[in-house]
Amino acid sequence: MPQTLRFTLPDGSERQIDVRYALNAGYAGRDTQQVQHHVDELAELGVPAPKRIPTLYPLSASLVSRPDVVQVAHGKTSGEAEWALIVGDGPDDLLLTVACDHTDRALEVHGVAWSKQSAPDVLGDVAWPLEAIEDELDEFTLKAWVRHGDTEQLIQDGTLAQLRPPSYWVEQLKDRLVPGTVVLSGTIPMIAGVDQFADAWRVELTDPRGLTSRIVYSVEQLAAAWE
Template sequence: MSTTLLRLEPHDGAARDVTIDRAIVAGWTGRDQATVDHHVAELAELGIAPPSETPLYYRVAAAMATGATVIEVVGDGTSGEVEPVLIDDGDHLWLGLGSDHTDRELEAHSIALSKQICHKPIARAVWSYDEVRDHLDALELRAWIRSAPEEDWVLYQEGTLADIRPLPELITGSPAAKGAGRLEPGAAMMCGTVPALGGVRPARFFRMELRDPVLGRSIEHAYETLTLPIIA
């Protein structure tokens, strides 16, 4: 079993190192089932097999969770997805921000493999889940992309957690659920994304934000994707 060490920086507490030994990506988590069904039909036309159920929980190697600002990929057909992330360290349940970076070319062969092959960048900053649980739907997700450092950022995704199934529901359905609205200690779970504006497309640079308009604060993270040569 792989593990990874994430450095978490709570909004109002001391930084802590958390060993992640179970990483999960919750997919097909749109709250509007009609929209989810439509997306499933679109993918089927592209030859991508539909999920066996929705939502669906994909297991990825814990070592793929990373706080790095640079990740390496194979091929130029990968792209990020801004997502809320839940991390349970055994003492607290934290809400953070991450990107379910995915290999879009491999996705046509296997959605699970397309997720498992890419690192999952996660912001260090986190909030106590208890501090936001009464206004989760108000939290805002945004992402921007650009292909070169000199280019302007382009808004790529925008929505709120109201577009995603309620996080308590995703926690209960998770294979890492512990009960009482918690995950198993050492578990990290990405909880779904919002639509891409203008369609899904790759970009070298990805920037994301989770904003809390009620408490007036934000979590931000950015990373660069480097494509490995096929032959050294």
């Protein structure tokens, strides 16, 4: 069964989307030298390098959701601030919202695709029709905060100019963009020295007029397995 999500549009109306497919982009920054540096850093940590840059990970549509709490198996998981492209009734009916790709960092060293399947892709509350904002996407800001106890700290701060635009993925994916498809953009760099293994995440995508799409969720670590 598809996941059903509702979004508020800039004019105040609502849109319901049945999510049927999910695709997560990776290593999708526009600065190719910075992307390669990131690949090299991850390789030193044991994370296997992709065979193709940017890359794409197909995921179960059941992972696309909007939970208040993300339950995880251990303390080494974290989010990633991204945008998400949502296909409505067809390839010309596209929406854009904020996303947070929660990922198992311990599993990542065994396979990035596996780590992406282990936690949800969380989508925001507000979505913009892509055709109405496409010329100003680079001015959208993308930020994320982590909370440890009662302390919240900025961990990601950038703009969509740092990421390949939705038009890139529309061109690359073509007929794969069937109704109900969600494409996540890949993420922007994290601020050095900030602990990503947090109690909660907050992510915001804001347009030039100040309209914001938000995600807020806490992270709950489950009890250990009986082994």
